[in-house]
Amino acid sequence: MTKAELVSKISDQLGIEKGDVLATVESFMNEVKSSVASGNNVYLRGFGSFIVKTRAEKTGRNISKNTTITIPAHNIPAFKPAKVFVQSVKEHVKVK
Numbered sequence: 047m048t049k050a051e052l053v054s055k056i057s058d059q060l061g062i063e064k065g066d067v068l069a070t071v072e073s074f075m076n077e078v079k080s081s082v083a084s085g086n087n088v089y090l091r092g093f094g095s096f097i098v099k100t101r102a103e104k105t106g107r108n109i110s111k112n113t114t115i116t117i118p119a120h121n122i123p124a125f126k127p128a129k130v131f132v133q134s135v136k137e138h139v140k141v142k
Contacts, residue, residue, distance in 0.1 A: 082123045094127040 047055075053071055058063045058126050076097050088096040103119045127135075 051099045085121075090128075092128055092130050094125055094131055097124050097126055098122070 048063075049071065053064055053067045053084045055064070056071075059129075079086050082096050082098055085098055086096065098121050101120050101122060104117050106115050106117045107113070108115050
């Protein structure tokens with residue numbers, strides 16, 4: 047599902063104009079991004095958490111030059127689904 051499809055579905059379900067729904071969805075995403083970018087986690091009960099994960103320093107390889115490089119420790123954004131969400135997917139989505 048794309049953002050446009052999501053906006054369309056919400057607009058149809060609630061009877062709100064697509065422009066208003068789009069503005070709301072954009073605002074939500076911007077707030078989540080800015081919160082996680084500033085180091086704060088976002089917890090949405092029953093849905094999941096947008097969290098900051100720390101990756102440890104590790105050794106990698108530059109294949110084209112055949113050299114070893116050190117990849118420094120860094121933070122990345124991550125999403126951790128709620129148990130209710132995970133259970134719902136397990137029950138309703140068939141394994142391919």
